[in-house]
Amino acid sequence: MSASVLAGQGIAKSFGPVQVLFGVDFAVRAGEVHALVGENGAGKSTLMKILGGYQPASAGTILVDGKPVSLRDSEIAERLGIVMIHQEFNLAETMTVAENIFLGREIVRHCFIDREAMRRASVKVLAELECVVDSDARISELSVSEKQMVEIAKAVSRDVRVLIMDEPTAVLTGAETEVLFRLIRRLRSQGVGVVYISHKLNEVKAISDRVTVLRDGRFIATEATAAVTPDDIARLMVGRDMSDMYPLHHLPPDDAPVVLAVDGLTVPGWVERASFELRRGEILGFAGLIGAGRTELMEGVVGLRSRSAGQVTAGNGRSIRSYDDAIAAGVAYLTEDRKKRGLLVDKPLTPNLTLLALGRYGKIFIDLAAERAATAKAIDTYQIKAGDIDMKVSSLSGGNQQKLLLAKTMQVEPKILIVDEPTRGIDVGTKHQIYLFLDEFAQGGGSVIVISSEMPELIGLAHRVVVMREGRVTGTLAGAEIDETNIVRYATGLSGVGADA
Numbered sequence: 001m002s003a004s005v006l007a008g009q010g011i012a013k014s015f016g017p018v019q020v021l022f023g024v025d026f027a028v029r030a031g032e033v034h035a036l037v038g039e040n041g042a043g044k045s046t047l048m049k050i051l052g053g054y055q056p057a058s059a060g061t062i063l064v065d066g067k068p069v070s071l072r073d074s075e076i077a078e079r080l081g082i083v084m085i086h087q088e089f090n091l092a093e094t095m096t097v098a099e100n101i102f103l104g105r106e107i108v109r110h111c112f113i114d115r116e117a118m119r120r121a122s123v124k125v126l127a128e129l130e131c132v133v134d135s136d137a138r139i140s141e142l143s144v145s146e147k148q149m150v151e152i153a154k155a156v157s158r159d160v161r162v163l164i165m166d167e168p169t170a171v172l173t174g175a176e177t178e179v180l181f182r183l184i185r186r187l188r189s190q191g192v193g194v195v196y197i198s199h200k201l202n203e204v205k206a207i208s209d210r211v212t213v214l215r216d217g218r219f220i221a222t223e224a225t226a227a228v229t230p231d232d233i234a235r236l237m238v239g240r241d242m243s244d245m246y247p248l249h250h251l252p253p254d255d256a257p258v259v260l261a262v263d264g265l266t267v268p269g270w271v272e273r274a275s276f277e278l279r280r281g282e283i284l285g286f287a288g289l290i291g292a293g294r295t296e297l298m299e300g301v302v303g304l305r306s307r308s309a310g311q312v313t314a315g316n317g318r319s320i321r322s323y324d325d326a327i328a329a330g331v332a333y334l335t336e337d338r339k340k341r342g343l344l345v346d347k348p349l350t351p352n353l354t355l356l357a358l359g360r361y362g363k364i365f366i367d368l369a370a371e372r373a374a375t376a377k378a379i380d381t382y383q384i385k386a387g388d389i390d391m392k393v394s395s396l397s398g399g400n401q402q403k404l405l406l407a408k409t410m411q412v413e414p415k416i417l418i419v420d421e422p423t424r425g426i427d428v429g430t431k432h433q434i435y436l437f438l439d440e441f442a443q444g445g446g447s448v449i450v451i452s453s454e455m456p457e458l459i460g461l462a463h464r465v466v467v468m469r470e471g472r473v474t475g476t477l478a479g480a481e482i483d484e485t486n487i488v489r490y491a492t493g494l495s496g497v498g499a500d501a
């Protein structure tokens, strides 16, 4: 058994009066993949930011190679070979991919930054990751999964001894995850210690050697992964047995009226003549590989992207051409990229929550008391873990930001809810709540479109699943047809419109 390269002993952390870590022990060995799991807000990211030199601990000792060290900032940690990939991206949006990969350690030749050398080196790491992103592209032009791959490239291009990955696959496709796993295995065989934070317990099972569980800021257990099942891990995380993950399928009646009809919609460059119908009381899933055009289709549907052909019609026969039309028709849209479009992360919870529904909180003067009451209620309903109501959204844990976004979307009391990756970064317990919530919303006469890259989620939740591939709808599955094999067949082109076979 090899010794620990990086360890924390008795790590405690408080933000003002709120304590979030209580004497946690954690150690990663050279050549192991050590998973770190726990519910949203359990303290995973905070613990790793402390071990990565991004935040000081309130108490406790950090050891590198068994010797106490002081990691005053992340540069000191990096010099010791400790590199962290953050849950929320840490890229400079206006700079290029290559500039980001070499940020802070630019290659210099004869006093000048050697852009060509940086570009070549970037192309090389990106190629190792089988990532097709152009190293000259600006970060702002990339999709979330591409940004994640750049984060990973940036980290592995450094001399690492310990690589901390905070939910690296939350935004990756199955294929991208496979590439990442190959890379992780290679790093492990080279003696790198990898810390792997994830809510995807089957991934934890597949990739890790040991797993540590945190609950409410406390150390619960470290186990050999081979000795535990994903269910065991979930039980340790939540401290109780988990009931069935998905709600019963409450099928809408056959004659439920169509509330949204999309006919031949074309979003230039992304979507080609897509058609589908959404009924009252229905949960309609959208499956496909990342890049299949699902997000762009929905942005086109709600008028956030220009279209070159096709119609979108609401239940009352009115045509939806703009985002205002969509709102008037009772459509609420929850974006997949919460940082870019969803939340004002530098502001507290309240303005974030009520931003969409300002009309409800006073015409000229905002009714602050009502607004705060709504926030308190949302914190309760969605079980958002926030130290206090006035804290900045950027201080919420990743999963709690996602819950706030959902709460915000529901403030407008929509008829149609379009959600893009609604449970990304959300722990198993809260996922269950969100599924129940979407199911109840549909049973109450609402209609839901859910885009998800997690197949069990679509299979467990949706009444019908539309599958897309390369901008086209390749098939629609209903009832017993909805299974992983069928979804994959349509998503990869083995079946359906434009099938290769």
Ligand SMILES: Nc1ncnc2c1ncn2[C@@H]1O[C@H](COP(=O)(O)OP(=O)(O)OP(=O)(O)O)[C@@H](O)[C@H]1O
Residues within 6 Å of the ligand: 015, 020, 038, 039, 040, 041, 042, 043, 044, 045, 046, 047, 087, 385, 386, 387, 391, 394, 395, 396, 397, 398, 399, 400, 425, 427
């Ligand atoms: N800068 C901060 N100020 C105040 N509270 C904070 C700050 N950063 C984190 N917290 C709080 O610390 C707790 C732990 O957060 P952390 O981000 O470590 O959780 P996590 O386990 O990573 O959760 P998730 O799975 O949702 O990412 C949360 O309650 C969070 O709101």
Ligand SMILES: [Mg+2]
Residues within 6 Å of the ligand: 044, 045, 046, 087, 166, 397, 398, 399
């Ligand atoms: Mg986190």
